[in-house]
Amino acid sequence: MKYLPLAVVLLVLASCSRNENQFDASGNFEADEVIVSSELAGKITSFTVEEGQVLKKAQQVGTIDAANLVLQKEQVQESIRALGEKTADVNPQIALLQNQLAVQQSQLGNLQHEQKRTGNLVKQDAATGKQLDDINAAIDVLQKQIAVTRQQINVQKSSIGTQNRSVLSEAAPLQKRVEQIDDQIGRALLTSPINGTVITKYAEEGEITSPGKALYKLADLSSITLRAYLSGSQLSEVKLGQQVKVLVDKGKDAYKEFTGTITWISDKAEFTPKTIQTKDERANLVYAMKVKVANDGYLKIGMYGEIQFQPITNNR
Known part of the structure; x- marks a missing residue:
């Protein structure tokens, strides 16, 4: 009997630990991706894009041979x-x-x-x-x-x-006609449409490209979106602009905590995706939501994240 109080304490601590790790919704991180395509047909004379490279808006990354257009002009x-x-x-x-x-x-x-x-x-x-x-x-x-x-x-x-x-x-x-050709010659310069990180590279220098052919894909990863799902009973707990706690795995038993802002809540229900868990796993219909999170470089596209609606605490 003398060991009973110690057992009770351990049980309470374990319960607190489990409650701390409970979440109200979960989902995967995604970003707004931009696929940059060729606007002209011709040989790629230069192409300096590399996967993982950070580009600035309007930064030149390559050129397409436009000698024929110059002659037309x-x-x-x-x-x-x-x-x-x-x-x-x-x-x-x-x-x-x-x-x-x-x-x-x-x-x-x-x-x-x-x-x-x-x-x-x-x-x-x-x-x-x-x-x-x-x-x-x-x-x-x-x-x-x-x-x-x-x-x-x-x-x-x-x-x-x-x-x-x-x-x-x-x-x-x-x-x-001269102005039209000048516009086409300008399109021979490949530039980045946004500030972002190159995710995928589809072409190489020296290849022949055509209008509409994808050259590379990039996304702005300075902020990333967690797409999560709510049950109908949770809709009353959230609103647009609300700040929430976002948790991602950090090692085996630890979490890294971020502050997120709800930017979108779907007005239509959908069936629960097979890969998503909700607070009420018995719910067949859920509502999608998007939470925007400032990214310090730790978050990656496709990473799993959890959301807690309770007041946000300091990062661990």
């Missing part, structure tokens, strides 16, 4: 420059018509002077009326010719201007 640029040679120079033709107009105007001036002189002679009976009529008719014809010449100048300017505008209008679509 130069061809389009030459086509733009060639448009200037297709345009017509209106100045020589206009100059010719203007010289013709100047001659006609000079002739008109002479006829008008002769008209005035002949009119005075007719008044003095020194010239006949027919002479004056002939001069008036010649002036009328010359004025009509001058009008035609002026009209020809305007038509020539308008016609050649329209022709040149039609040729030069091809420049805008060609310039847009």
Whole structure:
């Protein structure tokens, strides 16, 4: 009987130890993974990605051969420059018509002077009326010719201007084509879309790739998500933004403790996954939840974790 108190103490301590390790939900850690694919077809001329490498957003990690695109760009640029040679120079033709107009105007001036002189002679009976009529008719014809010449100048300017505008209008679509090729050339540079750690590498330098072909996969592991499952009776114990205690194995009988924040709770029930334990193992339907945990490098994708909803204590 004298050993009874000691046995009771040991039983209580064992019970406390078991209660300390009890959990309310459990699941596996996951991360938002990004698969980076090629956007062009061609040979991978450089590729410095290695599994486990930490990349920064927009960091260049490789290139795809874009020599063909550069040649296409130069061809389009030459086509733009060639448009200037297709345009017509209106100045020589206009100059010719203007010289013709100047001659006609000079002739008109002479006829008008002769008209005035002949009119005075007719008044003095020194010239006949027919002479004056002939001069008036010649002036009328010359004025009509001058009008035609002026009209020809305007038509020539308008016609050649329209022709040149039609040729030069091809420049805008060609310039847009240059911009499209520049965009494609930019896609030949392989860069990291996010800050993250390379999880899997799918390609090697020197290989031929194609649009949509996966090159590597990475994920931001600075914070990691524990996907756990709740029974319906536990829904009243949790809410979005709530902090919980997250426990992961640390050795055979120890746990490493983290602080997590509930970021998502499913509004639909699902059957209990076979690999997941819940507080009430008899529950057939559970609700998924996500707990975001700051990662100090210890947590890995796929690692098993447990959650306790009770107040959080200091890390052990």
